[in-house]
Amino acid sequence: MLNISKWLIIITVVFSATSLLAEEDGKVYGKGVTLEDTTQISDILATPDDYVGQRLMVKGRIVDVCKKRGCWMELAGDQEFQTLRIKVKDGEIVFPLQSRGKLALAEGVFEKIELSMEQTLQRMKHHAEEHGETFNAEEVKEPMTYYQLRGLGAVIFE
Amino acid sequence: MAFKWRKWNNILHRDIGYLAVGLTIIYAISGIAVNHIDQWNPNYVISQETIKIHIPENAKTGRIIDETTRQLNIEVPVESSFRPEPGRIRIFYTNQYTVDLNTKSGIGTIERVKERFLLYDFNFLHLNYAKKLWTYAADVYAVALLFLAVSGLFVLKGRKGFKGRGKWLTAIGIILPVIFLIIYK
Incomplete structure (x- = not known):
């Protein structure tokens, strides 16, 4: 009869092998991706209002990730100087910080966020703190509007 | 022969308690770490x-x-x-x-x-980054904790048991979070 220590070894080996197999095609986050076609980030950013409310899948290099909670990541667009933020519910999906630079597919609902002046100040202050920048509230003159993909799932490739 | 419920309560409390030690330590340490996420990066x-x-x-x-x-x-x-x-x-x-x-x-x-050494892994489990099967494993652990809390009330008899000082200490443990709720909510 197998003793407890042997059982522990068997369980560890089986779990490790399963996780290695699962990660061969990229690591899945949340619900993964289900759509067949990707939409170019440059197309979305050219006429963002046309895409609001649509479920989209985008592809790009991860160029930034929320450092504390992993609750958002930014994907580089297919053209220079473009990025799209993928925001997920805190805790529902956690993007690892080490995934910066890796290729990813992300799926979600495209949305337009219109902030009040107070929310704009809060957001810019938080952004400045996160990036170690100085923040001057007097420089902010008008409320912010931005677009993001409300992420439902993603696949990050090694 | 009468069912010796306290004996079984204590046996289960002891053995489930042993099983829960590892994860309780992990969850407690991670809990403190993420509780202060505004002051530092716990991961x-x-x-x-x-x-x-x-x-x-x-x-x-x-x-x-x-x-x-x-x-x-x-x-x-x-x-x-x-x-x-x-x-x-x-x-x-x-x-x-x-x-x-x-x-x-x-x-x-x-x-x-x-x-962070160990802490990243503790948070990984505590905050359920893994999802999938770990979600159910964590549910089982939560049920085990629930059992430990309730069975713990009946481990001892007499003056040091629930009917003695236990009921007062239990009441304090319930009242404390209620006070915070009243103040902060």
Whole structure:
């Protein structure tokens, strides 16, 4: 009869092998991706209002990730100087910080966020703190509007 | 023969308690760590340093990356790079370093990210980053904790049991969070 220590070894080996197999095609986050076609980030950013409310899948290099909670990541667009933020519910999906630079597919609902002046100040202050920048509230003159993909799932490739 | 419920209560409390020790320690340590997330980063140690790279005039992206890698003596492979805006480049090295550079002045930062020893893994389990089967394992643990809490009330008889001092201490334990709820909610 197998003793407890042997059982522990068997369980560890089986779990490790399963996780290695699962990660061969990229690591899945949340619900993964289900759509067949990707939409170019440059197309979305050219006429963002046309895409609001649509479920989209985008592809790009991860160029930034929320450092504390992993609750958002930014994907580089297919053209220079473009990025799209993928925001997920805190805790529902956690993007690892080490995934910066890796290729990813992300799926979600495209949305337009219109902030009040107070929310704009809060957001810019938080952004400045996160990036170690100085923040001057007097420089902010008008409320912010931005677009993001409300992420439902993603696949990050090694 | 009468069913000796207290004996079985104590046996189950003891053995389920042993099983729950590991995860309780993990959850408790992680709980403290993430409770203070506004004051620190419970998952990563992030160090940042200012750098100055000598970039040859009119150097293209490939050359800038090569020069940066060489001058900083970075030995891990380049994962990819990105131009956030004209005159700036971000270079990602596998799993560790990110360099953010002004391509005109050569001044920038190098950021090194390291998972906090053990704490990252504790948070991984506690905050259920894994999802999938771990969600159910954590549910089983939660039910076990519930059982331990209730069975713990009946471990001892008499003056030191629930009917003695136990009922008062239990009441304090319930009243305390209620007070905080009343104050803060």
